[in-house]
Amino acid sequence: xxxxxxxxxxxKKITIYQLCVTSLMTAVMCILGPMSVPIGTIPIxxxxxxxxxxxxxxxxxxxxxxxxxxxxxxxAGLPVFSGYSGGLARLAxxxxxxxxxxxxxxxxxxxxxxxxxxxxxxxxxxxxxxxxVLYLFGTIWYVILMDCPVMAAVAACVQPFVIFDxxxxxLATVVGRQVRGRLIQAGLIV
Numbered sequence: 465x466x467x468x469x470x471x472x473x474x475x476k477k478i479t480i481y482q483l484c485v486t487s488l489m490t491a492v493m494c495i496l497g498p499m500s501v502p503i504g505t506i507p508i509x510x511x512x513x514x515x516x517x518x519x520x521x522x523x524x525x526x527x528x529x530x531x532x533x534x535x536x537x538x539x540a541g542l543p544v545f546s547g548y549s550g551g552l553a554r555l556a557x558x559x560x561x562x563x564x565x566x567x568x569x570x571x572x573x574x575x576x577x578x579x580x581x582x583x584x585x586x587x588x589x590x591x592x593x594x595x596x597v598l599y600l601f602g603t604i605w606y607v608i609l610m611d612c613p614v615m616a617a618v619a620a621c622v623q624p625f626v627i628f629d630x631x632x633x634x635l636a637t638v639v640g641r642q643v644r645g646r647l648i649q650a651g652l653i654v
Contacts, residue, residue: 478526481652482522482526485521485522485526486518486522486526486529486530486533487530487533489514489517489518489521489522489527489530490530490531490533490534490537492514492517493511493514493515493518493530493531493534493544494534494537494542494544496509496510496511496513496514497509497510497511497514497534497538497544497545497546498543498544498545498546498547498548498549500546500547502547503624504620504621504624505558505559505606505620505621506546506559506562506620506621506625507546507547508624508625508628509546510632511534511546511566512566512569512595512598512629512632513632513635513636515527515530515531515566515569515570515573516573516591516632516633516636516637516640517636517639517640517643518530518531518570519570519573519574519577520577520582520587520636520640520641520643520644521640521643521644521647521653522574523574523577523578524570524571524573524574524575524577524578525571525574527570527571527573527574528567528570528571528574530570531566531567531570532567534566535555535563535564535566535567537550538550538551538554538555538563539551539552539555545563557609558605558606558609558610559602559606559621560605561601561602561603561604561605561606561609562598562601562602562605562606562621563602564601564602564605565597565598565599565600565601565602565605566598568594568597568598568601569594569595569597569598570594571594572590572593572594572597573587573590573591573593573594574590575590576589576590576591576593576594577590577640582641582644584637584641587637587640587641588633588634588637591633591636591637592630592633595629595633599621599622599625602621603617603618603621603622606621
């Protein structure tokens with residue numbers, strides 16, 4: 465049986481399997497993203513954990529696409545952001561930079577995972593670098609919109625999350641590597 469494909473552009477094709485997994489990971493983000501623990505201005509959510517898993521399973525481009533679709537659903541008003549919120553105002557608000565920063569985090573993390581063929585050290589380094597870019601982008605956005613000092617923004621929006629994000633990276637690395645290995649064995653991904 466020949467696998468059906470949908471043209472992505474002239475030289476690349478995306479398989480039905482890839483579309484399904486991309487959609488599935490977007491759905492998982494929509495389910496787990498709203499579940500959050502409010503600890504201040506920005507709550508702890510599981511969104512970045514799902515993004516890390518997405519890029520392990522899908523790679524940089526499709527993992528990032530999954531994240532973009534999630535953001536578009538939230539922008540359209542679906543309550544998929546932390547605290548079961550959504551809408552353009554949330555995306556354009558003071559913490560919206562962290563939401564938009566997920567795109568950069570996904571792409572950077574995915575590139576490292578892809579280019580290193582899933583090497584543990586480089587995968588973790590990529591996720592840490594991606595998280596650093598997320599923090600930088602979100603903090604700059606927050607500082608501009610809230611007109612506050614950078615160190616106050618870092619204390620409120622970055623420091624409380626570093627340990628939790630490192631735990632999510634460790635969890636995503638263990639689970640992502642296992643699932644990816646099984647999918648490769650099954651011949652579902654290369």
